Amino acid sequence: MTAAGRFRQLSHRGRGVLLLPFLGVALVFVLDRASNNPDVTFEPALSAGPALAAVVSNSLWFPLLVGGVTIGEAFGIAAEDRTMSASVHTASVLAIVLITAIGAASVILRNRQERALADARLVSEVAQRILLRSIPERIGPVRAAVHYAAAAAHARIGGDLYEVVQTRYGVRAVIGDVRGKGLAAVETAAAILGAFREAAHQEQSLDKVATWLADSLGRALHENDGEHEGSDEEFVTLVLVGVGPDAVVEIVNCGHPAPLLLRRGTPVRFLDPPSNVPPLGVLEPEDVRPPILRLPLQEDDRLLLYTDGVIEARNSWGVFYPLAERVPDCATAETPALVLDRLHEDVRRHVGHQLGDDAAMLLLQYAPLPASAAPAPHRSVVHPRVSTTQADQLPLLDRGDPRE
Template sequence: MALPFIGMLLVLALDFFSHSAVTVEPALTAVPALAAVVSRRTWYPLLIGLFTEIAAFALAGYHEVLGQSVHSATVFAIALVAGIGWVSATLRVRQEQALADAQLVAEIARRVLLRSVPDRVGSVRAAVHYAAAAEHASIGGDLYEVVNTRHGVRAVIGDVRGKGLAAVETAAAVLGAFREAAHQEPALDRVAAWLAVSLDRALHENDHPGVEEEFVTLLLIGVRPDGTAEIVNCGHPAPLLLRPGQAPTPLELPETVPPLGVLDPADVRPPVQRIRVEPGDRVLLYTDGVIEARDHRGAFYPLAERLPYCAIGGPVEVLRRLHDDVVRHVGRKLGDDAAMLLLQYEPILPQLPHQSTQLAQLPPGARGTATPTS
């Protein structure tokens, strides 16, 4: 805010100490322009223009050039620049407000489409980290969701081909179908088939251009309370299993299945991989924006190699460390949407009946210090 006044004082000082017969009064025309740059207040260039006009008349009176053309031209130029500065500041404020409104709408859409994942979902602790590639955007073509069903905890992560609103529409269709199918279908491969049908219907109903080329890579995982984990992979990068004290293990399926949208929905019959997970085991799901992040030499981010160094703390902290590590590897903003979903198996141990009875019989103030007896 003070910079225009400093500029004005510098011009006045230069004119006073130069001891030259030539006035530097025309240099004052830059002061209102400077005011338009440094301030978001639309009236500020006009105010500075008024003070600058006063300074111009003072200089002209000091040099006795009030009637000369150089002074008249300077006065006109200051008024013109102040007016242009006012228009420029007004347009900039309107554009900033429009951008803020658009970001607010995008954030609301993100919260509706990509809902926040609670710290605990059934028998797992969960965390998600999502970064959209589009500048000023908070949503893109990646999708994720975690739900607790009567079949156990089920999660999905996927990557829609392309970017922009078309990708967001496709992601919304897949997520909406998953939130329904995850509860209705007892078999995880049938959930994938349900999503294939819903995706095909959404693409044809919305009349997407190039619908034959649209597809979604998808990975489904289900974790039952007894530690049985099921995985269905439709053309998506394999998840990583991280067990305490062991190197990350890619959960590759023996049979490759193409992404949804490539095959006819009736032909989508993906195999189901089953593994056992123990308390403390973690499964990392991610999109290709993570593993395809390149540094300045063109080297891809070595996720499996870097994961053990970032797997410190809870799921939220692990994903934060991973994201920061990816950004350091790239050295700039990521060029593609990147989503990571971390599931940590921590079953809720059932309370023994005699423990519940003892706690219920204790006074309220003593329940926190009681020690169950065997």
């Protein structure tokens, strides 16, 4: 690479910054010339030049160049002051050489660390695209958006999970939180998501989807037993949501924070489960029989699903983020994506720094297509009908178990 090419490579840090070492060396020369005391020399201060060069540049040649220029000036000052044979000159030159070598070595090590970090980020991005796939803006009668922030400073995936799929039974979504962090949490999240993507298409009843996920989680934990510390104590909290063509939403909650219903003209409402069910991994898979909460939907109703990283975000006073109080202001945005962007920024302002836990938010807006544009329902599926009158009269339609 030519010198001009190397200089362009450094330009991302700003060419003005690269002039600082030379300005420092020039300043030492000016101070030495301005000194009227022949017994005072500023030559030892020249060692700051190569040290500063290693800070402002990522190229190996730059601190070497500054070091060479600095040594030349050191000899010039010594010749002018007639201190060429003095010990201070010898010590100054040795210090410049040593600092230049240390600066060059630090540049090499820093470049290696940055390359390793870039590779890790690339792997993280690829893993995220495989594990946490992007969600289309519209899925059947639902407009959807997701926002995910990992707690690790340079990570893009963690223990939170989400997914939205279109099935023959309607639109189905999941959001969950794996206990713990690190590789073990990511592997557990991958097992849950893989099972959901299969079970959502195979099981007609949403509670049976939860049983399927519990069984897959049990196998995953058994396979990872011994590989990761604490894997035998892992569990997963999650919420399953199904939006059918009959304008009724079904919700199954396994130890997860309750979703929020955002409906025009009404206060924000927590959709608490009919009865408390422990997270997956606590009970045996065959004992996982969560009840189904059913709710008739109105057009433009929004369901906010989130993980505890949102509601447990605390400010410097230890106050948790008041989600139910803040979300109405954020929900005035037109699209689900804008709502989540505003909500995330509000959480960040509340905390004042990066979140200390993984935080995922999924917003589903019921926006059915016109009858002429809607696809015909699958013939093999029989859906119960809920009249408009019934929907208006029943704020919560059914809290029972569909197998009863």
